[in-house]
Amino acid sequence: MEPSKLIQEYFRDANLPHIWCPGCSHGIVTRAITKAIDELGMDKDNTVIVSGIGCSSRAPGYMAFNTVHTTHGRAIAFATGIKMSKPELDVIVITGDGDASAIGGNHLIHAARRNIDLTVIVFNNNIYGMTGGQYSPTTPTDAFGTTAPYGNIDQPFDILKLAEGAGATYTARGTAYHTKQLISYISKAIKHKGFSIVDAISVCPTYYGRRNKSGSGVQMMVWLKDNYVDVKVYDKLPEEKRAGKFVYGEFYEQERPEYTAEYQKIIDRLRGEV
């Protein structure tokens, strides 16, 4: 049986099925990215997908675009170089919560500060899955990991607030369960001129799920369904109903001078003066 048209068009389907565990929702988020690209009618040859290291970063290996699988935490740094060399390219970064906010935390904040026109999709499963379930900067307080056997005492990052504070000009959060909304946020993030970031909440039943007794992939998806609320609804909820809820939606959008365009202005100005 042949795969769907979307998969045939945008995936290296000879490499499928992918490496991710049963119930891991990284596959859902990866498909959501290609669906957004398909709906936007983007040119595959003009699109570059860059990733770092981790479960999330395996995604470009399956995607039929110009893809670069780089070093841990440095996906945004490589993507910055690619975008600076050819600003006409559409550059999308696929990264994980640890890759983006721990090992690559500096690259994340400085790319956001510069407002360089990259689209960063964070596959956020609250754990380092590939290396065996160590807690990451987005692991919730009191949750368990192999390196937090008595519960995590750290406060988790809100990656979107971090990016917004650093200067990102589009931030949104979607979940693997709320897939249609996720696709629309990815689409808006790609169209946005400037640094855009989508926090894509994914589930890891193998490491996060087992350690925290969250159940199977299905049960973790049901948890996303029951506990994530659209930010527009959340804002109208009375205080007592907000307790324990998480929010998805679009959080911040602003226009600000974009880095490669500003750089080009310097080139043009100096060439004019010579």
Place this chain on the structure above:
Amino acid sequence: MSDQKQLVLKREWCKGCGICVAFCPTKVLIMDTDYKCTIANIDACIKCGLCELRCPDYAIYLKEAQDEQ
């Protein structure tokens, strides 16, 4: 138009996570004895595409009628 779509299962890619079965609104799908997805009640299918949207392994999808050409 929508009734021209056909539900297709690429069973060899199914890893048996059960997400499509859990979220199918009309209970078209079941897990079989091999713990893989099976289309059990196609008559109930409303072709909403939620299974395709959430299948992490791209093993189930709605095929457009014009794909046949």
